[in-house]
Amino acid sequence: MVLCPVIRKLVSKRVVLASASPRRQEILSSAGLRFEVVPSRFKETLDKASFSVPYEYAMETAKQKALEVANRMNVKDFRPPDVVIGADTIVTVDGLILEKPTDKQDAYNMLSRLNGKVHSVFTGVTIVHCSSKGNQLETEVFKFYEETKVKFSDLSEELLWEYIHSGEPMDKAGGYGIQALGGMLVEYVHGDFLNVVGFPLNHFCKKLVELYYPPPKDAIHHVKHDSIPSVETFEVLSDEELGSSTQRNSNVKLQGDNAFSSGAPGSLGKKEIHQDTMGEPVVKCSGDMESLTKFPSTLVELLDGFKASKAMFVACKLKVFDLLKGKAHLKAKDVADHISASVCGTERLLDSCTALQLLKKTNQGYSNTGLAEKYLVSDSEYSLHGYIMHANDHVWPLFTHLESAVKEGTNQNHRAFGKNVQDLFQDSYYHSMETKLRFMNAMHSIMKLTARDVATAFDLSRFRSACDLGGCTGTLAQVLIQEYPNLKVTVFDLPDVIENVSGFQPTGQDTSRITFTSGDFFKDNIPEADLYILSRVLHDWPDDKIDALLSKISDLCTPGSGLLLNEMVLDDKNRNRSAWLQSLNMLVQTEGKERSSYEYRCLLEQHGFRNVKIVQTGSLLDTILCTKC
Numbered sequence: 207m208v209l210c211p212v213i214r215k216l217v218s219k220r221v222v223l224a225s226a227s228p229r230r231q232e233i234l235s236s237a238g239l240r241f242e243v244v245p246s247r248f249k250e251t252l253d254k255a256s257f258s259v260p261y262e263y264a265m266e267t268a269k270q271k272a273l274e275v276a277n278r279m280n281v282k283d284f285r286p287p288d289v290v291i292g293a294d295t296i297v298t299v300d301g302l303i304l305e306k307p308t309d310k311q312d313a314y315n316m317l318s319r320l321n322g323k324v325h326s327v328f329t330g331v332t333i334v335h336c337s338s339k340g341n342q343l344e345t346e347v348f349k350f351y352e353e354t355k356v357k358f359s360d361l362s363e364e365l366l367w368e369y370i371h372s373g374e375p376m377d378k379a380g381g382y383g384i385q386a387l388g389g390m391l392v393e394y395v396h397g398d399f400l401n402v403v404g405f406p407l408n409h410f411c412k413k414l415v416e417l418y419y420p421p422p423k424d425a426i427h428h429v430k431h432d433s434i435p436s437v438e439t440f441e442v443l444s445d446e447e448l449g450s451s452t453q454r455n456s457n458v459k460l461q462g463d464n465a466f467s468s469g470a471p472g473s474l475g476k477k478e479i480h481q482d483t484m485g486e487p488v489v490k491c492s493g494d495m496e497s498l499t500k501f502p503s504t505l506v507e508l509l510d511g512f513k514a515s516k517a518m519f520v521a522c523k524l525k526v527f528d529l530l531k532g533k534a535h536l537k538a539k540d541v542a543d544h545i546s547a548s549v550c551g552t553e554r555l556l557d558s559c560t561a562l563q564l565l566k567k568t569n570q571g572y573s574n575t576g577l578a579e580k581y582l583v584s585d586s587e588y589s590l591h592g593y594i595m596h597a598n599d600h601v602w603p604l605f606t607h608l609e610s611a612v613k614e615g616t617n618q619n620h621r622a623f624g625k626n627v628q629d630l631f632q633d634s635y636y637h638s639m640e641t642k643l644r645f646m647n648a649m650h651s652i653m654k655l656t657a658r659d660v661a662t663a664f665d666l667s668r669f670r671s672a673c674d675l676g677g678c679t680g681t682l683a684q685v686l687i688q689e690y691p692n693l694k695v696t697v698f699d700l701p702d703v704i705e706n707v708s709g710f711q712p713t714g715q716d717t718s719r720i721t722f723t724s725g726d727f728f729k730d731n732i733p734e735a736d737l738y739i740l741s742r743v744l745h746d747w748p749d750d751k752i753d754a755l756l757s758k759i760s761d762l763c764t765p766g767s768g769l770l771l772n773e774m775v776l777d778d779k780n781r782n783r784s785a786w787l788q789s790l791n792m793l794v795q796t797e798g799k800e801r802s803s804y805e806y807r808c809l810l811e812q813h814g815f816r817n818v819k820i821v822q823t824g825s826l827l828d829t830i831l832c833t834k835c
């Protein structure tokens with residue numbers, strides 16, 4: 207449920223929270239925002255003395271955090287997300303800015319300063335709107351801050367130390383967490399509580415309203431400019447697609463007149479009238495907000511999802527984007543001639559692709575958008591064509607049997623392809639040259655997109671040798687040797703794969719530190735290395751095979767050896783849509799599954815690995831590094 211309808215303005219956008227703070231993630235997801243988490247790598251080292259007021263420091267830090275992520279994602283994905291949100295929380299007391307304590311003594315110094323006094327908590331927030339021209343990132347930055355005053359009780363030394371020993375202060379600005387044990391230290395709070403916890407949700411929603419619904423001059427009078435409009439106000443100010451401006455204006459009148467009466471026309475939910483703390487009437491709604499809107503856009507998006515996917519798949523398969531490569535403009539008839547298809551069918555496909563922003567249509571004809579040129583042309587450097595063909599020819603037929611997969615809890619290869627799969631790779635992916643190359647192309651294209659993130663998520667410079675098990679065409683190996691000049695990588699994969707890798711090797715790059723070795727990691731000896739890598743491997747197999755493989759790797763490892771797993775990690779809040787859909791994907795096609803970070807941690811610890819660290823990269827692969835103890 208989304209209580210603040212403006213949050214829904216962001217539904218169709220790729221929103222990224224540039225913060226590792228679990229509290230910020232919790233606050234924003236509870237508000238119904240869908241976003242990816244990409245923690246910022248910006249070091250919080252701005253010179254505090256150069257800011258005349260502390261909140262400028264918090265806002266600038268928040269901005270730098272968000273911009274770092276926007277820039278990184280632009281380089282990595284070749285397109286930035288639509289919106290990046292950054293935040294920074296600080297505590298000020300006695301003219302000092304307090305951030306997170308560095309150790310227990312530092313926490314003690316902070317808490318003693320706060321003891322018995324009133325202090326301010328500032329959170330600076332930045333919303334960055336991103337777009338990309340060529341590969342150049344363009345940003346529009348909106349900043350604000352919120353201040354909350356907090357009074358600490360008089361606390362004994364003993365209590366302070368007991369609190370510090372609880373471990374709670376260490377990742378919290380000012381050395382306390384008001385939402386947990388730290389709440390016991392606090393006598394009163396003036397202002398927004400969530401601001402102290404790390405994110406001023408109320409102010410954020412107002413800011414979104416300001417950005418996405420600038421009040422029209424003749425708008426309803428009962429909305430204070432700095433308030434989050436009531437539901438009806440949002441309906442009034444709702445998206446253009448709801449109707450013409452004349453219709454909207456007549457709505458304004460109607461809704462304005464009926465603003466506080468229940469059962470206003472067009473609304474389906476129950477409404478109650480309350481007074482807020484300032485004595486202002488507020489319309490509250492019970493029931494699902496989605497049912498209150500005139501247009502359930504989330505559902506329509508889902509209803510259309512499969513049609514959109516198939517339109518893109520078919521246009522790729524028919525090589526439409528290849529035909530329009532490099533600024534070519536063609537009329538529907540010319541495209542139809544080239545792809546040997548009907549003119550009427552081709553025209554509809556091209557128009558749908560235009561609506562999906564894969565093509566542009568002008569008087570000169572159809573041409574590729576930048577997105578299509580970069581990712582859908584089959585021989586572009588970062589082409590997803592291989593992955594799309596795999597999705598069309600292999601995954602799509604399997605998904606048509608999703609219902610059976612759910613009922614039976616098993617993969618559907620027998621239904622989709624008429625045969626039982628004993629060995630996933632031999633029977634399913636590599637049974638003919640065509641399917642083998644299609645699968646290799648798919649893995650190659652997905653790795654091209656994600657390899658840099660995976661290679662740089664952790665500092666791997668302490669390792670001298672790596673073995674990429676199931677490393678396929680060696681795409682990750684190529685990036686690893688670029689990033690780590692002292693690293694040698696062995697790519698270990700089935701003979702079927704290794705004998706076909708030559709067509710995937712880069713020209714003009716020194717690959718002498720990469721060796722390709724063929725074998726079956728379940729049956730054959732695995733090469734020795736300081737670091738073992740498994741990318742999209744564990745999710746393919748049932749538990750007994752995973753145990754066998756991890757035991758084998760663990761036995762080969764010496765203390766200090768590393769294991770790098772690259773998989774999509776399931777989050778317990780079900781926010782990462784791609785990962786959860788991938789989980790269904792594994793159900794329909796394999797005996798394996800995707801796992802949560804907790805499940806990976808347990809699995810790795812069972813096999814003697816410790817210090818399990820997980821980075822959600824924000825792209826199609828998350829990465830987990832652990833060390834053999």
Ligand SMILES: O=c1[nH]cc([C@@H]2O[C@H](COP(=O)(O)OP(=O)(O)OP(=O)(O)O)[C@@H](O)[C@H]2O)c(=O)[nH]1
Pocket residue numbers: 224225226227228229230245246250271293294295296306377378379382383384385388402403404405
């Ligand atoms: O009462 C509470 N006060 C503060 C917090 C948490 O403290 C941190 C503040 O640190 P910062 O703003 O630098 O954010 P980080 O956690 O380092 O994450 P970024 O990746 O965004 O830099 C913040 O997590 C607050 O939630 C608290 O929990 N309670």
